[in-house]
Structures are given as structure tokens and as C-alpha cells.
Amino acid sequence: MTTLCVNPACPQPQNEDRARVCTACGQPLLVADRYRCLEVLGQGGFGRTYLAMAEGHDPPLRCVLKQIAPATGSPRSDAAQRFQAEAHRLATLGQHPQIPALLDVIDLDVTDGGQGRFLVQQYVPGPSLDRLLPGLPEAERLALTQRVLYELLPVLTYLHQHGVIHRDIKPANIIVPPAPQPLALVDFGAAKAIVDPEQLKHTATVIGSAGYAAPEQALGKAVYASDIFSLGVSCLHMLTGLHPFDLFSVSDDAWVWRPYAPAALSPALGRVLDRMAHRRLSERYSTAQEALADLRWSGLALGSAQPTAASATKTLPSGAATWEQRFALSLSGAVANGLAISPSGRAIAAACSDGTIRLWDCTNGQAIHTFRKPLGLLGPGHRGPVSALAFTPQGDAIVSGGEDGQLIQWHLADYSGEKLPLAGWQVAALLILPDATLAVGNGDGRINLWPLNREPMRREAPKALIHHQDQVTALAVEPIGRLLVSGGRDRTIRLWSLPSGRLVRTLTAPKQPITALACHPSDGRIVSGDPTGQVQAWSADHPDQGLKIYTAGSPVTALTISPDGGWLAIGTEGGQLNLIDLRAQPQTIQLRQAWAVRALAFTPDSRMVVSAGADETIRFWCYLEINELV
Template sequence: MICCLNPDCPNPLNPNGKKFCQSCSTPLVSLLRNRFRVIRVLSDEGGFGRTYLSEDVDKLNERCVIKQLAPKFQGTWSQKKAMELFAEEAQRLQDLGEHPQIPTLLAYFEQDGCLYLVQQYINGENLLKELQQRKTYNPREIQAILLDLLPILKFIHDRQIIHRDIKPENIIRHKSDGRLSLIDFGSSKQFTARVQNKSGTSIGSHGYSPLEQIRDGKAFPASDLFGLGATCFHLLTGNSPFQLWMESGYAWVSNWRQYLRSPLNPELDFVMDKLLKKDIQERYQSADEVLRDLTPKQLLALPPAGKSSGKIPPTKASYLPKSYPLLRILILVSALILLFGFSESWYKYFRRIQTSLSSRLIQHHSPGQNDAVLSQSLKISFDKVSLANTLQGHENSVLSVAISPDGKTIASSGDDRKIKLWNLATGKLISSLNTYAQQVNTVVISPDGKILVSGGDDNNIKIWNLATGKQIRTLVGHSDSIHALAISLDSQTLVSGSDDNTIKIWDLATGEQIRTLTGHTFWVRSVAMNEDGAILASGSFDKTIKIWNLVKGYSIRTLEGNSQTVTTVAISPDGKTLASGSRDRTIKLWNLATGREIRTLTGHSNTVTTVAFSADGKILASGSRDRTIKLWNPATGEEIVTLAGHTNTVTSVTFSPDNKTLVSASEDNTIKIWRLSE
């Protein structure tokens, strides 16, 4: 289809091959600037143009958003002001686009009398649409939203820019990892003394923009913070500040608590009240002030903002004890050998001592740059890593893959609402299970190879007979989407993690719910069990990992070393090491027994979305929004190889039982099969 670019066209979509629009007879443009293919209209800008969903043919048809400025009244003040704001928006995106939660500017140009601004496409829904689907948010979710958005405001305010239109429509939650992005910088303004002191044209949205901005045209960082508070009020109560403003102006701000369904905790109540102060002098003056009140005991840091710079957080300095008794003994033994000569018996004895001491030394040492010397035996390399097959059959993003214990079958699921079963050896589709009404986020196969379990956005878990593809039962209990599943080694216990912030334990044979684990304050997106099924690890968007006693159902400890949301966790086959991935672009390895961080692996340039250990525990695979897969040696932290082949976010990776095959899934709608040979 070809989309007509006339902003007044009532039916802009036309069949391919047409030269003129069938509705308005406007000449059709197949590619804007010979690069951008317009797919469909996203929104109408009220006579000044439209916003379109498009494809960038220079970037493998990657999705992008094109904003069009085509004012009807040429030469008027309105047209001049619109063009000025449009150019300013492009400049703001150019200045701010390095932040991973602000769209990147891709192009800005004029064609056929119109101005076009091309920016990164954020695959997700804005918070207003999200609110319409779920009605309200609870206080824990509001606090999480504040903690996600405040660093973005700090980032733009530090660069002397005020957004001036903070509201639910301008905040989009990424579909893949739940992070929030701030969009629409068309109203943003450079924060200068002139802006502070000069009254001007009112810009913003009534109800969300504070009195000083609506009445006087003045904008400050505190003005954006009012908009953030009004946004959270809307999400918390379901009451639109715009509607309240229509009824009584800003009177609602003084008695905002009367709209609450239940009282807030004192901390959030205080923050909300100070955000919504009508008098700017009584309001928070900076994002840092709000963050300090929300997280007084936490280290506050911006997420990595190197989208364009490519800077990667440095690996933590290796830990070495202050004294080195083992190393001293090793040196002493070497000296004795040199003193007394290299007889064969002495040499064999020395090698035994050296091997023993080196091994013990490595256990006390968190590997760093010198690991190649200390642990030669732990090095892993591949003679060949080859892409054996690419499976195409899902209509949209593939979100999860699993391999059967016999290594013969791949199960996959995606946002096309389907589960597919594939022959791993041939890549042929075996069957497709199409009973879901919404997207299927995760699939897992039981260790005995008999059962397939799936979870999705319909809040339910489905149990399937893997051999026949017939559904056995549906487990109902969660109140929000399910994104994480794990099955115990004996195939008797199922664990599920949900966006309702809970973890549920089920009897897989009967479908009976055993217990619910609570403690996370935001979405639970990953769970992993050790081999004996006694220990559970869970990763959450509340930036924590929790370790649970699965038998008795209590939390053993909470790991808080991540500066951003935890997207994925995995436990090594020997049950000693926990791996976690995060939006901070790092992978952390933890001692599962003690909760101590062993090391941090860096190398990905975007969110780490998935991690998996090989069956022998010698390799760790990670996938990322940077579209790559990396293989690591978990014993040393060494990066073995990077696999590039997917053209969009890698969503899931898993190893075959014989460690010779890696299977990956991606938002590019494909599954890839990689052969590993040492």
C-alpha cells in the first residue's frame, strides 16, 4: 500500500502501483527523500500535518515515525509559529537523542512544500492508552513510573531544556522491556533567563501544565515536575486533570487526595503533594529533589546515555585481598626449584603444587585482566560458529524459544498470538497452536519432555501435551500478563512470574496453585530454579533480584546491585552461579549461596534482554536490544564470540542439551539456529 501525504485526504491508503491518490487525486510519493516509505497515518495534527508510521529502507526497513508540517494558511502568524516550533523540535531531538529514553532524530528536510521530521519509532503504547486498558495504577507502580521518568527530566533539565508538555500521551512504554520513553518535544523550550522572565504564548496542556505556564507563558524545571505530578495523579485516580480543569480550573490541585480510592503511603503522599503545589515556590525545583525523597537510601544515577557515543560502562575493578599468602607460597616453591635444579621428580612435584595453588588462588580472585595468565585451562574458543538455519513463520516478533530435552523440537511463541513447534534438525514447521486471543510471551518445556507450558497477555497459563499439541488445562490466578515460567527438574513444580508483581507456584500434574510469593514492587519478568527445585531466583522491573526458598515459600535475600530494571535471570547447572541481565547493558554473575556479586560483564550496547547457560555450564549466552548475541566464559568473564545476524532485538536464547546448538528468537520475526563446534 502507498500512503497519500495530503494531510486532508480522507482515505490516504492506496494500492501499490498507483500514481495518484484514489481519494483526493494528489500525486503519490513512494519514497520520501528516496529513503522513507510511509505506511499509514498515526495521528492528525489538526490541519498542520500528520504523523505517519514509516520504514527506513536504508536501515533494512526499520520502523520510524515521520512528522509532517503542512500548514494550510501560508504566510500567517500561525504558520510562522508552527514552523518555528517544528524546527526547534528537530533541534531538541538532535541535542537530546543520545539518551536511550528519548527518540533519536533520523532526518529533517523539506519536500514538496512540506517540512518532515523523522525520528526513532518507539514500539509500545502511551500511558493514556495503557490507562484506558487497565483503568488505574497502584501506588507501587506510580513510584516505579516516577523513578523511571525523573532521570529523563534531570537529563533534559541539565541541558537547560524544559519539555513543557508532560502528560500520559507523551510517555510511551516500550513493549519489549517496559522502560518509559518521553516523546513530543514540539513544545520544549531552551531554559534561559529570557524564558524565565518574559511572558509569552501559553504552550502546554491545560490541567497538566501549571498555572505559571498556562497563564504567563513562563516555564521552569518545576513546571515539568508539576506535569509529572498531574500525570501520576491521572494514572493513580483515573481522573483527567484536563476534565477537572474544565470544571473548576486548578481548584482540584488543593484537594487532590479526595479523588484517591485509598490513602497513599506517607512517602508517596508527600512527594505527590509537593509535585502538585500551585505555587511554584512551594513545589519541587529539580528532579534530584524528588529522587532524594523517593529513594533516600539508594544511590541515584542516570541510565547510560551513550546511544550515539557507544560508551560502555567499565567492568568493575577486580577484587584482590590485601595479602597474598598463596601467591607467596607459589613464588617460594618456584625459588626452591631454581635453587636446587630442575630434576624430573622436582619438576613433577612443582607442577602438582602449582596447579593446586593456582586453582585455589583463582577461587579467591575475581577475574580481571590477568585471568588469561592465571586460568589458561579455562579458556574456551570455537573453531567455527555457523548460522545453520533461519526459521520464518511467525507474522510478528518472536518472544520466546525452548528446546525439548531430546534436542529434537523447538517451541516458539510471539505477539502473533501463536505457538509453533519446529523440527530442530530440518527447520520444518511441525504444528501451530493458535488458541490464544493475545500475544504469547513465554514458553517452556518440562524436563521429562511431555509438557509444554505457555503464558501470555491474557493473564492465563496454558498446559499442553507436547506430543499431540492438545491443550490439557488452563491455570487461572494471575491478574496481569505472564512473562516468566520455570519447571523443576522432576517436572512436578511450575513457577510463574507476572506483571501483577507476584510469583505463583503450581503443581504441574494437577494444576493446583500451591502458593503465591509477594515482595517485588514491579513486574516480575524472569524466574529460574536450581536443579533440586529448592531455590528460586526472580528478576523484576523494581531493579532487584530476589532469592527464595521455594519449599517453604519465603525470601532468603534481595540482590540490589542493578542500577536499572532486571530483565532476565538464569542459574548455572551446578546451582552455584546466578546470571542476570539488565537495562543498564550489563550482565552480572552472582554467588547464589552468598548473594555476593562475582563480576560484571560488559560489551552490549543496549539492554540485555535474555541470558542462558549451556547444559554443561561452560558457556553463557546473552541477547540484547543491540541485535547481537554474545557468548561468554562464565568462569573468567571472557567474551568468546559475538553473533550478528538478527536485524532487531534478540528476545530469547537457549542451548540444546548436547551444547552443540544455540537457538535465538528476535523481534525481526525470525528464529535462528547456530551450530557451535570447539
Template sequence: MAYCLNPGCPQPQNPLTANFCQACGTPLALAGRYRLKSLLGKGGFGRTFLAEDLLADGGSPSRCVIKQIYSDSLAEEGFHSEAERLRQLGEHPQIPRLLAAIENDLGQFLVQEFAPGENLEQQIEADGPWAESKVRSLLTSLVPVLQYVHGFDIIHRDIKPANIVLKSSLTSSEPQNLPMLVDFGAAKWVRLTPAKTVIGSAGYAAPEQSMGQATFASDIYSLGLTCLHLLTGIHPFSLYSAAEDRWVWQDYLTQPVEPRFAQVLDQMVVRSLQQRYESMDQVALDLQFSQNPLIYAPKKLLARAKETMPALKNVLQSDRPDSSIRPVVVTAPQSWQRRQRLTQPVGLIRAIAVSPQRPIFATAGTDGAIRLWHLPSGQLVHTFHRRRLIGEGHSAEVTALQFHPDGRALYSASADGTIKEWDSGECCLLNTLSTAGWLPTALAVTPDGTQLISPNSDGQIVLWDIATLMPIVRLSQHQQRVNAIALSAQGNLFASASDDGTVKLWRYQRDRPQLAKTIDLSGKGAIAALLHTPHQNRPYQQLVVATSTNEVQRYDLDAQLNPAPPASFYQSASPITALALSSTGYLAVGSEDRTLTLWRLETGDCVAKLAHDWGVVAIAFSPDGQTLITASADEVISIWQRDPAAHV
């Protein structure tokens, strides 16, 4: 059949032998050369046809693709300028060559070479979801293509499975079978005019593109959704949960995706432009990093951390000091050195726990996975992966970690409303405890190993019997979220810190705690707390509290737990994020200002400042107090070692 060029023709299909449309009289050969054979697709701004070039070299017609853009969609100058850019793009082996750019009364026509083979939409309908390795190969092959396209200041604006043609599967033995990116009829040269036209395919177009504000990141979004469609076999419309306001594509996987690759895909399809990749160069870097963690690119990783930490970004972009904050003066020679810097992509870490008996430590955070590390070497030992549709792991962010005194059992709390007990030796799940839907915020185990303490976001504190894993009692004296639990070394006293502006002290009586004292922080929320016994022969305790006003205070408690007036230990210009106490009486304070400070608790002297590239988010000491593990917002884990010859 021959197809009529006139978009208003009532009967566009004609016999191949006809030279003029039998319904409207329009010539059937575009520019006397190109005959439209069948309609491939259409939208609000144009149509795409399979055609043949009647004057092709060799004497016989050759197939081509023609994109018809309706009249007035582009100004004449803009059309020819963009056609020239598309002609240059066609020099890339994975982009069809532009054969001609034609304009007449029926519209503007872009004639491109035909890319033989099935498009990815056809392949996935026939064969179902792709394996992760195949999707990764596709993405690895297409990223350089879009780098090339964007290098001409052109946005494709219609990336989807139907516009990617792959003759056969990507294999190392057939490198010539590369995916072709086709249909540049919607492409826009942004140097000439802003890409303000609302265009693109429903389900694949980025939110800003749907409002006529396409950017290079819009192509990244569409390519990411194409990958998600291939992995799941499900259209993007069904992969987004409006109720949860997030992509739920991983719930539809038959096999879990490697976490580093999943992170790349997640950042490609972030709806917010501020959090999405800005350029294909960034995608290429992270994609390469996801395949080989040894290829570490700190600049890109720091940029991502900056995008995901707005408060931290503001602090670090401003060098103006707060005149009300006194500078920290280190009173001792530097005795801590960074021993290792672990750069595996682990997401933003929320918790670190060190085994009291074995040379391992655990980390967990926003990606929902729990990782075990060998402390002396810094090597990753095992990962308890996040649960997708199947699996034993947590299904949401992990909020807290705590080892049992035996050094083997590990407890984790998660935003999914569960606490899990793991065997860190056999690397397996032992038990799962439900917290009745409330978010557990912290964990502590009594020194005798008999009870697990878990505060919740509703202000309650639950005590669990570890032998039976049944709740013993619920403490409900706090009015708001409880952020931290601190146990004394003897286990006869614990403190709870809350957003309600109080710290409560509890004594154990008959294995059950009784409220002994409430310390009012005068409207300041308590974000962290620690208990310390200066010397075994002294009857009093020291309570350390970090407040929502970025202050660290120390309270000396007498035998009746009456607090002396607080001593202000440290006032930070940035939010305080973590506290840790060593067995030797040194306090570590982490904050968003890229510095971790170490203090001698009894004297109040600052003995060290450990610089990080980005804000400190979690810290923990080794049992002997000679090793310190820190995690920062750039997803880097640092292991610090104290000089054994140091006297402080």
C-alpha cells in the first residue's frame, strides 16, 4: 500500500501503483522520491511512517523512516537548524542517519535511515522481562549515545522501548549488534530555543517535560523508566505508587537487582530535578562505579550527597561563621589517624554497631540492607539484603543496630515496623519481632544479655525478654518520639531521650525499670544521650545529652540521681547527628559540619578533631576504645586508629 501524506485525508491508504491519492489527490511520493508504505505511530505533533526511497543507490527501493511534523509546529529557521544538528547526530553508529529534511504545505518531514530489527517494546511483549545483566548491558551501551546527543545541546524527549531497536540480544560475541536510538522527530536543540513544548510519551516523560520544561535530565528519566519496564515487564504507569509517593518497581522483580545498580536506576527516575542525575556523565560514572567499586569518583559522590542533604548543603556552601559559637580548641597533639576509607556504595548509613567479642562491625541505613565488615581489614563479609517481594531482610530503612554481649547475635530495627535478630556467625536470620506498626528508633541490650530495649516513634519504650522474644513491659511516660536509650555499665540504670524535651532516668527493680527522675531540658528536644561511670568506686553517674539546639551538655548525678547544673560541653553551628562513648571515657560528637570532635569526658577538654569530606551521620567505638568507625553523608566509612603511644 501507499500512504497519503495529507493528515486530513479521509482514506489515506492507496494501491502501490497509484501516483496520487485516490481520495484527496495529494501526490503520494514525498519530494518525488519517498513513498510512505505504512503508519508506524502518531501523536499530537506528527506521525511516523515506514517508507521507501524510490531513487536509492543500487536501482531498487530501500526502506527508510519518515517523521512528519505538522505545519507550524516548528518555525522554518528552527526546523532547518535542528535538521542540521540531526544530520550531525547521524554520524554516530547507534543513531540512524538523517537522509533528508523536507518542508512543504503538508508539514515538515525528517527522512532517516531504517534501523532493521524489533524494537524493545516488541521484544518485551514477546519474551517478557529482561535479566539484570541484559538491562545493564543495554544501559551501558546507550549512555554514551545520549552523551553524544546532549553534546550537541539536543534533548531527545521521547525515549521509550518502542524507540530503541535491537536486532538481537547484547552479547560479547556480537558487539556489532548495538541498540539503535531512533525517532528524533521530537528532539529539541535547546541552544536555539528553550524546550518548552509539551511533548513525549505518557508514562515515560519526566514531570518537568510534561509541563513543557524539558532538560537533559528529562532524557535520563525516560531512559531509567525504560530500564525499569524491561526489568519488570510492566509499564511505568503501574510501577509508581501514588499512595506512597515513590517508585515500587523492585516489588515486581522476580529476582533482586544488585543494590549498586538499583541505586543508579533509582536516581535516574527521581521525580525531583534537584535529586535526579543532571547529566549523562554522572550516570556513566555511577554505572561504571556500580560495576567496579575500585573506580571511585569522590566528586560525583559528594555532589550526590549534597543533593540529598539540603541542610548540610546550606552549611557547607556558607563559610560565614556563627559569631555566637566559640571555636573548638584542641588541647592535645593529634593522636588519631585514618586507617582505612571504605567507599563501597552502601547508601546513607544510619547506624553502626561493633561486636564486643568478634572482630566485626555492622552498618545499615537508608537502603534497608545490613552489612557485616571485618574490622582489621575493612573487608565486606556479608550483606543481609533488603527484602523485595521475597526474602528475609527488612523492607525499609534500618534505623538502629545493636550486638548482644555474646558478640554474635545482632539486632536491627527498621521503619518497616519490625525488629530482627540475626546470627552474625552463620549469617542467617533467627527471628522477627513486630512492633505493632510503630517505628522503632533505637536499640539497647542489657549487659547481662537478658533484655532488649526498643523505644518507638510513639513515645513508648518496649522491653523484650531475649529468651522468649516476648514483650515484658511497655513504658509510656514520654509524650513524643524517643530518640535514644543509654544504659549504665552495670545495667542497673538507663536513660531515655525524647523530642518532648525531657530525659528520663529509670532504675531496674526486680528486672523491671521504674521511673526515678525526669530532667527537664527547658523546651529543648533530646536527640541523643549517654551514661558514663567515671570510676567504679564513685557512686555518681554522668549523663551526656545532645539537644535539638546543637548543644552537648553533661549532668553529674548523685546517688539519688539528682542532677547538678548542666555543664555545656560543646555548642555546634550545625545539627549534631551522633554521640558515642569509648570504654576509656572519651566522648565522640558527630555533626553536619564535616568534623567529628573527641572530648575527655571528665575534664571537658577537646583532644581531637577528625575532618570528613561531608557531615558525620553515624559513629561507634571498638570495645577497647582504640578504634573509631565513622560514616559520613558521602556514603564513605572511615576507620580511625588511636596511636597506642598517646597519653590522652
């Protein structure tokens, strides 16, 4: 093993293993008397990167020593300031587990006789992607590409949230450590910190690696989406085994990569890569979160969501999760058509087919109260099956709607009820928006919006949304665009602006009536179910591109997404409860509700899902990590 001299002007930098002074130029070999450089890992305009040993540790610690090239044509104070800024940036970014941590900062100015400026970073063992790719089988290239996207798009999100553009993402800067460590992104020598968004409008240094740099970056105008382009092109390289120069057609001004991609590549994943690597900035993803959201849903379309039987939980691999039934409630002669969980997660309410609204303690299943049908003609109460209900945002009341067209507000402080002055015909869907506006979907295709807690507006007539041509079957809220989403028997999904109620878009692509709806809390994706068992994902930005993400063996009767966005629950007429993990490479867990699933609801902490079945039961399923199983 040799010791390398870090003097850029040294004519013979190789020295013996334990030497302390360079035999060629006489400079000390130990940087700051403690770091011995062993191998050059990389070299560029910003300096060199060495594999080094920190000899102050016992045993000596492997690390990466980055030598900053002396700035030319700039005052010493400016160079020192830039060096300290980079050190501060790396110290912050290095807190992410997939970015090497900053271990030391060495400032020995060569103009004062020192060795120069160095940054010492954590060494991440493992080959870079460009060394791993040659000879890799087609199936492994596809799996590796998906892994790179799932593991590095969150890293880009982290960088961009901290105002940093990497500007040199390529296979050589992606390290593959031994399992189970995630991929690491290295070499931040070209990174740019954005202090003021106005900086993005001005031309700066042209930097990046040829073939991987985005067109705007090649003109000195890198933006956050430039990193998305570079990651997308890196994935095209991985998929095909060909350098970007060999994949780009100058005559067509377009990538020509599909003929060289694995045959198993799904169209959905191909569309994600096309959009990431689009040369036009306006057609590219603007944020890594958007790309990750599309990837998540396209991953479901890849067929990688393999069902896992609940009975097989004891043999699941390390790190997997399952759901197990904790307890069940018997409704004794009634079926719960709807479920709602209080904002605190303590109480669960059921809209029952016998006209009652029943309350239980969600933690132990103890009965709290039952709102019963009225005696005679007096008093509030439903005179037929209750179809839907919801808690108010404060959790102090419940609003219920039934097939009798009534809407009733039940006050939990004294268990009193009051009939709301809303004319309706067969309430089919109901929800309460975060601002306490009540949204009601009716059998005649109308949606009524009415403020629950705002006097004197409460005395005004409800706002009627009238574009559905048949029964409104489901309602949901899309939080990103502040939209009310409605689905109907007329085979449409309609998006309404809030709070105005203005119709902004109609999705006419569904081929079947909509039986259930849910919206992802962080990426805004809309999920719908239909009588044929199809579950599709929709984006408000691309309303004509529904993505089939699951096919059930019977009609879909209920959908819900956990508040943390990690799980999609699907209930079917055949009694299947399917839970799809949305957080990474998808897996599906199948649970069994004896008869048809009528309603689903997650607790606020996302660790319990409750299902109501046609077998007159309500079942409570709890999330368990493998290490929680006995």
C-alpha cells in the first residue's frame, strides 16, 4: 500500500506505506498530522478526492478526503468564504443517512505554507453504479433502476428542501453499499446552494457531466428540476447499458431508449422516466415529490404488489409488516353502512341499517352510546337505514344522513340531536370539510354545500352543485389542490374548487360507475373503485390517464388511504380487505371479512383500520412490524 502526496505540483506523489515526508517534494504526507491518503477516487476542476485513513483512530478509520483546488482570480477572503460555506452545507446535508457525513474541516492555506483546504467525509463502502453496470443481466438492471428511483428521489427532495442543487448526478456518484444499507449520493463538489429563489433566474457557472446535465444547466441556469433530469438520464443508462450519448437522437431531438430497454419494463414506469428526462423544462417534473408520487402508483401497475396471506405473517422477511385482527364487534341484527373515527382517534361511530347511530370506544370496543330511531312522530332520528356519517373537525358532534333524506346533527356533550334544514333525496355520501362545511351527495345527482358552524350563513340556502347526471356515490377531499372530489353512477369523477364549489374538471375516462373514492393526503392522487373490481389512480393534472393499480375479484365497495399516506385499503363485495403498502416497493396484504365489506376507516395514527361487513360485524385490524410479533 502506498501513501500519496497531496501536493498538486509533486512530480512523484507515490511514497512508501509508512512514510511521513514525500521523497520527491519534501511535503508532509499526513494531512493535518492525521490523515494518510491511499488512493485517488476522483479528480475534476474543483480538486481531488482521496481514499484516506484517519490514523488518530484505533483501529484507523477509513474516510474520504476532498482536496479543494485553489481558486484562481479571486481574493483570498472570497475563497475562504466559499470553502466555509461548502463545509457548512455538507455538515447540514450529511445528517441525511444517504449522504456521507462531514467528519472534519481542514483549512491550511497554501499561501501561508499549509497543505491546502480539505473536507473529510464518511467513507461509504461499495462500488459506484457505473462500475456495477457492465455485464449486469437485464432483469437485474430493471430492478436496480427501480431501486435507484425509490431510494434517491427522497434524497433529492431533502436536498431541494434545503435549497441545494447537486448538479452532478450520474452513475459514478451513486454508491451501492452492502445490504441492507440504502444507496448513497456522493460528490457535492458541483452543488449549488440557493439562498434566494431569484438566483435561479440568473446565468451562473456552466457545470455538470456531459450527457447527464440538463439543457438549462448546460446554459448555466440549473434549477431543482435539473437534478431530476440527471437522475432520469442515469436511469436510462442503467436500463439500457448505453451511455446517454448513444441514446439521444440529434435529428429527432429526443431520447431513443425503449428499443434497448428490458422487455419487462412497464409502460407506467416508462412514462415516469420519459417525464423525468424530458428536455423541455415545462414538460418535466418540477419537484422530486411529484416524480416519487407517480413512481409509487406506477409501481402498483408493475404487478409488484404481491399478495401476502395474513396467516403467513410468522414467515415474512425482516422489515416486513402485517395486519392482525385485534377484536370484533357484533351489531346484532344491523349492518354498518358507514364508519367514522373521531379526530382524537378515541371513538368510532357507525351508520346502521336499522336507523341507529352507534358509538364505541375505539381502543377496547366498549359501547358508549346509541342514537335510536324516534318514537312516534316527535324527536330527531332516522326513519330508515343510515347511509353515511362524519365527525365535526372539533369532534364534538356527528352528522348523519340516511335513505329517508334526513340530515341530523348529534351533539356529543348531551347526546341531543337536531334535524338540519337541508332538503335532500336519499343521502348517498357525506363528509365534513376541514372548515366545517358539510358536503352531501344525493341520489338525484346533487351535491349540497352548507356551513355547519357559521351564523348567520347557516340560515342561508345550501349551495347546490348540479352537474352529475345520476346518484352521487362517493365524496373525498383532495388536499393539495383544495378540491372536492365526487364520483357518481354517471361514470364520471368531478373536481370542484373549494370553497367556491366551482366545477374545475370532469374525468370522463372511467368506463364504469364509481363505487368508492379516496385521495392521497400528500401527493393528491385520486383513487377510484368500480363494480368490475377495478381500482384506478388519477391525477388532477392528467385527467385522461387513469392508471389501473389493482383488480379485485368482485365489486369494490370501499376505499380509504391512511392519514400518513402509507396504506391503501380496498374493500370488496366478496369480503376481501386488501391493504397495499404505498411507501416503497408495494406489497399487498389480504385480510378476510366474512361477508361483503360495507365501509372502511383508519385511525388518525394510521396503525388501525376498521372494517364493517355485511355479516353484522365491525372488525379492528392493527398494524404490526415483524419485530412486534410474538
